[in-house]
Amino acid sequence: MTETLVIGDYSDTDKAVLSETFAPLFIASPRTLGTLDKGTRAAVTVVALKGHAPFGADEMDLLPALRLVANYGVGYDAIDIAAADAHGVKVTNTPDVLNDDVADIAVGMLLCQSREMMQASTWARTGEWAAKGEYPLNRKVSGRTAGILGLGRIGREIANRLASFKMDIHYFARSEKDTPGWTYHTDPVSLAHTVDFLVVALVGGKDTENFVSAQVIEALGSRGVLINISRGTTVDEAALLDALEAGRIAGAGLDVFLNEPNIDPRFYDLNNVVIQPHQGSGTVETRAAMGQIQRDNMGAFHRGKQLLTPVN
Amino acid sequence: MTETLVIGDYSDTDKAVLSETFAPLFIASPRTLGTLDKGTRAAVTVVALKGHAPFGADEMDLLPALRLVANYGVGYDAIDIAAADAHGVKVTNTPDVLNDDVADIAVGMLLCQSREMMQASTWARTGEWAAKGEYPLNRKVSGRTAGILGLGRIGREIANRLASFKMDIHYFARSEKDTPGWTYHTDPVSLAHTVDFLVVALVGGKDTENFVSAQVIEALGSRGVLINISRGTTVDEAALLDALEAGRIAGAGLDVFLNEPNIDPRFYDLNNVVIQPHQGSGTVETRAAMGQIQRDNMGAFHRGKQLLTPVN
Numbered sequence: 244m245t246e247t248l249v250i251g252d253y254s255d256t257d258k259a260v261l262s263e264t265f266a267p268l269f270i271a272s273p274r275t276l277g278t279l280d281k282g283t284r285a286a287v288t289v290v291a292l293k294g295h296a297p298f299g300a301d302e303m304d305l306l307p308a309l310r311l312v313a314n315y316g317v318g319y320d321a322i323d324i325a326a327a328d329a330h331g332v333k334v335t336n337t338p339d340v341l342n343d344d345v346a347d348i349a350v351g352m353l354l355c356q357s358r359e360m361m362q363a364s365t366w367a368r369t370g371e372w373a374a375k376g377e378y379p380l381n382r383k384v385s386g387r388t389a390g391i392l393g394l395g396r397i398g399r400e401i402a403n404r405l406a407s408f409k410m411d412i413h414y415f416a417r418s419e420k421d422t423p424g425w426t427y428h429t430d431p432v433s434l435a436h437t438v439d440f441l442v443v444a445l446v447g448g449k450d451t452e453n454f455v456s457a458q459v460i461e462a463l464g465s466r467g468v469l470i471n472i473s474r475g476t477t478v479d480e481a482a483l484l485d486a487l488e489a490g491r492i493a494g495a496g497l498d499v500f501l502n503e504p505n506i507d508p509r510f511y512d513l514n515n516v517v518i519q520p521h522q523g524s525g526t527v528e529t530r531a532a533m534g535q536i537q538r539d540n541m542g543a544f545h546r547g548k549q550l551l552t553p554v555n
Numbered sequence: 556m557t558e559t560l561v562i563g564d565y566s567d568t569d570k571a572v573l574s575e576t577f578a579p580l581f582i583a584s585p586r587t588l589g590t591l592d593k594g595t596r597a598a599v600t601v602v603a604l605k606g607h608a609p610f611g612a613d614e615m616d617l618l619p620a621l622r623l624v625a626n627y628g629v630g631y632d633a634i635d636i637a638a639a640d641a642h643g644v645k646v647t648n649t650p651d652v653l654n655d656d657v658a659d660i661a662v663g664m665l666l667c668q669s670r671e672m673m674q675a676s677t678w679a680r681t682g683e684w685a686a687k688g689e690y691p692l693n694r695k696v697s698g699r700t701a702g703i704l705g706l707g708r709i710g711r712e713i714a715n716r717l718a719s720f721k722m723d724i725h726y727f728a729r730s731e732k733d734t735p736g737w738t739y740h741t742d743p744v745s746l747a748h749t750v751d752f753l754v755v756a757l758v759g760g761k762d763t764e765n766f767v768s769a770q771v772i773e774a775l776g777s778r779g780v781l782i783n784i785s786r787g788t789t790v791d792e793a794a795l796l797d798a799l800e801a802g803r804i805a806g807a808g809l810d811v812f813l814n815e816p817n818i819d820p821r822f823y824d825l826n827n828v829v830i831q832p833h834q835g836s837g838t839v840e841t842r843a844a845m846g847q848i849q850r851d852n853m854g855a856f857h858r859g860k861q862l863l864t865p866v867n
Contacts, residue, residue, distance in 0.1 A: 252688060343697035347720065351672050354663035358838070360831065361673055367832040368823055372816040376564060383838040385655035407719030408659065504684040511680055519672065520679040526670070526695040 246286060247541065248306070250276075251293025251315065257534045261291065264538060265545075273298045276305045289313065289541055292322070295503065299323035303330040311550075313540045315533055316524070317341055317397075320447030320474060324555050334554045335540040339396060340532040341524035345498075346400035349442055349472045352496025352517045353405075356468055357384045357440075361517065382493075385409050390438030392431060392455065393473070394420050398444035401472075405440075413437055431455070435462035440470060447474030457482035460492060468494045472523050475501040484509045487516060498523050558598060559853065560618070562588075563605025563627065569846040573603065576850060577857075585610045588617045601625065601853055604634070607815065611635035615642040623862075625852045627845055628836070629653055629709075632759030632786060636867050646866045647852040651708060652844040653836035657810075658712035661754055661784045664808025664829045665717075668780055669694045669752075673829065694805075697721050702750030704743060704767065705785065706732050710756035713784075717752075725749050743767070747774035752782060759786030769794035772804060780806045784835050787813040796821045799828060810835050 247267035249258075261267055268283065270276070273296050276284070287306045292298055293315035303309055303326055312322060314336045327334050355361055359381045365371075366378045389405045391398045391414040402412045402425065412425040415434045419427040428434040431454065435441050441463050445451045455469070455478040463469060469492060471478055480501050486492045494515035500506040503521055510516055524530065540550050559579035561570075573579055580595065582588070585608050588596070599618045604610055605627035615621055615638055624634060626648045639646050667673055671693045677683075678690045701717045703710045703726040714724045714737065724737040727746045731739040740746040743766065747753050753775050757763045767781070767790040775781060781804060783790055792813050798804045806827035812818040815833055822828055836842065852862050 254692070343721065344695060347666060347696045348670060348672075351663065351666035351670055354659060355667065355672060358660060358663055358834070360660075360663050360667060360829075361676060363831050363834050364673060364829065367816075367818070367830045372818075372832040376816070378832045378834050378837060380566070380837050380839045380842055381834075383656060383840040384659045404716075404719045407716045409655065504679075504688070506679070506684075517672075517676065518679045519675050520684040520690045522670070522675050522690050522693075525690060525692050527692045528695040530692055 246288045246545075247291065248287045248289070249291045250298075251291075253293060253315075253534075254530065256531070260534070260538065265289075265291075265541060267291070272296050273302045276302055279305075289544060291315065291537055291541060295321050297321050297323070300326035300329070303327065303332060311335070311541065311544045313537045313544075314554075315537045318447050318474060319554055320476070328555055333544075333550060335537070335550050335552050336554050337533040337536040338552055340536065341529050342397045342400045344526050344529045345397050345472050345523035346404055348498055348519060348523045349401045349444075349470050349496070350404045352472075352498065352519060353440055353442070353468065353470050354384060355517045356470075356494050356496045356515070357382045362514065387411075387439040388413065388437060389440045389442060390414065390428070390434040392434065392441060392443045393445035393451075394422075394425075395444060395446065397472070398442070401442050401444055405442075410440075431459050432462045435459045435467065436464070438463075439466065440468050443469070443471040443473045443477050445473045445477045447476055451477045453477075453479040455479060455483070457486075460486045463492050465491055465493060467492050468496065470496040472498045475499045475503065480507065484513075487513050558600045558857075559603065560599045560601070561603040562610075563603075565605060565627075565846075566842065568843070572846070572850065577601075577603075577853060579603070584608050585614045588614055591617075601856060603627065603849055603853060607633050609633050609635070612638035612641070615639065615644060623647070623853065623856045625849045625856075626866075627849045630759050630786060631866055632788070639867055645856075645862060647849075647862050647864050648866050649845040649848040650864055652848065653841050654709045654712045656838050656841045657709050657784050657835035658716055660810055660831060660835045661713045661756075661782050661808070662716045664784075664810065664831060665752055665754070665780065665782050666696060667829045668782075668806050668808045668827070669696045674826065699723075699751040700725065700749060701752045701754060702726065702740070702746040704746065704753060704755045705757035705763075706734075707756060707758065709784070710754070713754050713756060717754075722752075743771050744774045747771045747779065748776070750775070751778065752780050755781070755783040755785045755789050757785045757789045759788055763789045765789075765791040767791060767795070769798075772798045775804050777803055777805060779804050780808065782808045784810045787811045787815065792819065796825075799825050 247265040249267045249269045289311045317338045363378045385408045389410045394414040394416040496517040498519040559577040561579045601623045624646045629650045675690045697720045701722045706726040706728040808829040810831040
């Protein structure tokens with residue numbers, strides 16, 4: 244009877260290494276946990292979790308011997324940490340190794356949105372360039388003002404990159420940070436009101452739900468662009484769609500949405516939005532590093548060693 | 556009889572200001588100069604030039620009183636400077652104001668190419684994300700090695716931005732420059748061999764024609780990406796197309812081409828190329844600044860003052 248249950252959609256490489264090291268049982272989603280027989284569930288001490296489906300008290304009740312959930316990803320908002328504490332379950336994540344990739348996608352979306360690079364590409368590729376002349380002018384990126392909502396490790400990577408574009412950096416965080424002259428705001432509305440680009444780099448979860456409220460979006464204004472690489476939940480998506488459709492903000496670059504991958508089809512009609520399929524950390528190199536950290540935590544647990552990256 | 560001839564495709568704003576200030580004659584291209592009558596041509600002392608059509612001895616012969624060509628753009632490779640010297644014609648350009656925008660497009664193309672942002676956007680927008688799951692993994696950008704071919708003012712802006720992505724910066728230039736620890740190469744093949752991303756920021760013109768030769772492209776190799784924001788002429792485009800089609804280099808991000816806007820249709824079939832319609836400096840803010848410098852040079856000429864940005 245295996246002690247290890249691997250949940251989610253893994254690459255063939257990850258699957259092979261997991262199989263070899265832990266001889267686990269694989270299932271696609273926590274939602275199908277209940278279909279496993281009681282004896283199988285009772286043997287599970289470690290879950291390797293990937294994906295954004297909820298993993299809470301109900302799932303833990305189905306796995307009475309569970310002691311570790313090793314999450315693949317830095318954000319563990321899908322895992323109920325209070326329930327884990329109550330069940331004596333430790334949770335680990337994969338911090339830091341994905342910061343660069345996520346920051347890169349944030350900057351890429353910002354450039355694409357302002358410089359209309361996807362529309363300009365279509366203009367060139369469909370022959371409109373030859374038929375109609377120059378692509379219409381768009382908006383300068385360098386030298387503008389950027390606001391980072393949540394100056395954690397990823398937020399700081401984004402700010403460092405945007406500073407090289409000669410942007411004036413402003414940020415909101417729970418407390419003022421040690422920065423190279425960036426401007427601290429205690430209120431997200433004040434931040435949104437000040438900046439041209441508002442980049443959301445908050446953690447997910449209940450505490451930040453709809454943190455980018457209708458009021459924040461209004462404060463960003465008709466020249467402002469919202470970039471979100473955090474979680475769909477951090478933004479009031481209905482208010483965002485209304486503002487985008489009405490032109491009350493200039494545009495958005497979004498790697499995360501509510502109900503991924505079945506995102507609101509209203510997004511499809513918006514040319515002022517750069518859409519990415521939650522691929523912030525989606526490089527071969529980074530996903531390999533994330534899988535390694537997940538497995539290292541599982542290995543540490545099995546050998547009775549200290550977990551590398553515990554979150555509770 | 557007007558002294559000022561405005562050549563090229565200008566924005567309505569630029570046209571209005573030019574009209575008000577200089578009461579000029581407008582024509583679309585130097586190619587139609589010969590259709591103007593001799594008296595009109597004989598009165599012209601100043602040409603405001605925009606576009607990439609050649610302006611050389613033949614054109615200058617048609618304008619015997621010409622004393623100034625005020626070029627709209629930093630690159631003046633379409634103007635024969637030796638012929639201008641021989642005809643007693645001064646040439647001005649619009650340096651510096653466009654450096655940021657061009658560097659921004661270079662970085663945007665690099666991010667789009669490596670992170671496959673355009674394909675990933677299509678994946679999300681056409682519902683493949685919902686139907687087939689995650690977009691395939693792509694390649695990490697941050698922390699790689701970048702080579703700048705031509706460390707002039709634009710090349711330096713690109714290098715500064717890429718350094719914020721924790722890239723190791725290498726460069727080729729005619730002489731070693733004062734840099735923050737970047738590595739100088741005396742040979743473009745050595746540079747291409749060393750780097751993951753080769754960014755072409757050379758000046759255009761005869762001296763740099765096919766500077767990115769078949770040999771340089773081969774040295775870049777099957778994991779390498781070529782970015783060009785300079786001129787189509789700086790790259791051996793036939794060799795580039797061959798290498799891209801055969802996968803002998805990983806991909807390219809190109810804002811400039813031979814025979815713009817009628818670019819080689821072989822580019823349209825290449826998914827590993829990010830194509831932009833020569834929009835490097837194409838922002839409202841920068842184009843306004845370029846128009847202003849062009850007009851300031853023309854004004855200085857008319858008032859007998861020193862030209863602001865002479866190139867000969």
